[in-house]
Amino acid sequence: MTGVHGRDWRPRYLQLAEELRVKITSGELAPGTLMPSETELADTSGLSRTSVRNAIRQLREWGLVRAEQGRGTYVRAPRQRVRRRNAERYQWEKDRVLLDQDERLKTGATEHDTGLTVDDLKFHAEYTRVEADADMAAALQVERGTPLLRRVYWTSSRHENAPLTMSYSYLPYDLVAANPDLLDASNEPWPGGSQHQLYTIGVELDRIEEEVRARPPSPDEAELLDIDPGVSVLTVRKTSIDTTGRVVEVADVVMPGDRSELVYSHKLQRWKT
């Protein structure tokens, strides 16, 4: 055991960032407030300019402040957070497929994740027909060049312009063309979502596989999500497999790292005694 004791194992910049976070979330530093300058913060905290700069970087990364070119750093308005429990979400969506349309119309999966209601959400859907590139051909287990339906979904809170999440979904075109309503983006948001759409063409999902990764946003994503380029995105590649073992949909979900988290609960079997 080494000899470090006490509560100071975190770097100093992080301690300063935590202090400033408390001031922002408590409202002492209100949205729109210009943050104190690096010099002021260095003076009041007794830390180096480098530590102060790292603390500010940390606040940007948490999405609490925004640097405006040549004007300084401002406190942001709090943003809607998304906390997704995907294991429960997927089963919940599946259970809803067999409900009446009236029930399915009432709420969707994003409401489930955010606690918002249908009225609080804006929904943007865009469909295009594309051909499978190498990546999608491998993911969907089809030949390169196979026609695909590409669906882009951006879901936003009514109180914010930037989407909470973006999803890029790909399905074999010939599969979905069996129900022409599934080719028309104006039918979105579809009551009951993707699993109900698949149900209309006789598809039942057996399982959903997820690959979760972290990466910086592309320049387009940073703009769309209204995040500092120094904020990461959390991505999920979601592969849906039906009861015959066929891959029926691959979706790439992009979530802004400053206000999103994925939650999983793993129940363990008891030891036999």
Added chain:
Amino acid sequence: MTGVHGRDWRPRYLQLAEELRVKITSGELAPGTLMPSETELADTSGLSRTSVRNAIRQLREWGLVRAEQGRGTYVRAPRQRVRRRNAERYQWEKDRVLLDQDERLKTGATEHDTGLTVDDLKFHAEYTRVEADADMAAALQVERGTPLLRRVYWTSSRHENAPLTMSYSYLPYDLVAANPDLLDASNEPWPGGSQHQLYTIGVELDRIEEEVRARPPSPDEAELLDIDPGVSVLTVRKTSIDTTGRVVEVADVVMPGDRSELVYSHKLQRWKT
């Protein structure tokens, strides 16, 4: 439906990055090779300098190249990847607790994730006694200032200096002190890992909860993990709850985003027919 057809829905910089990725992974551009300059790439690809710059940024983010100040951008040697299936990993660890020590010595969870053997891995463990700050007090459901055992684990491949993953684990000090062997870092790597350690003090886990997030690395993390500051980290806050409902361990796992992924498989219940 809008009218975009064909396979060109990806931005051009990404298409160039993909082409360069194939050249790197196929060995046409070998490790240590100086990458062509922006001007050369702009000339040969017909893309703008901005697109070329974004393509190079993308390669850095994938961990395929490294920018060296004033010297140019070099192809990196391929790095060990980690693909963690945590749901299966946790149950696997639990099942191993009751095996003989000989069995437990043979392999651990990191070998399980990487396909490496015990001999391929370097293991660094460091223990300190700290006091719970606000965050850990809330996570462990203890009073602020409660003594904790803080354990830092860095696991590396023998062929690389940078860790594959870093884990920062916190347990109530008084709980683990019941077995003094658990206070001594020189007993690491402990055969059978944390769940076996807890078993020696009469603790059986009921479930593990995970919160998965994405963020940029701190300056220290970027240096330790040997990643470009433009690479993100994937983090898991892992909360272990025993069969009496008590939180017995909270661990923050940090994985470099250029070579790590978390994989989950969600089996769905069949519709009743």
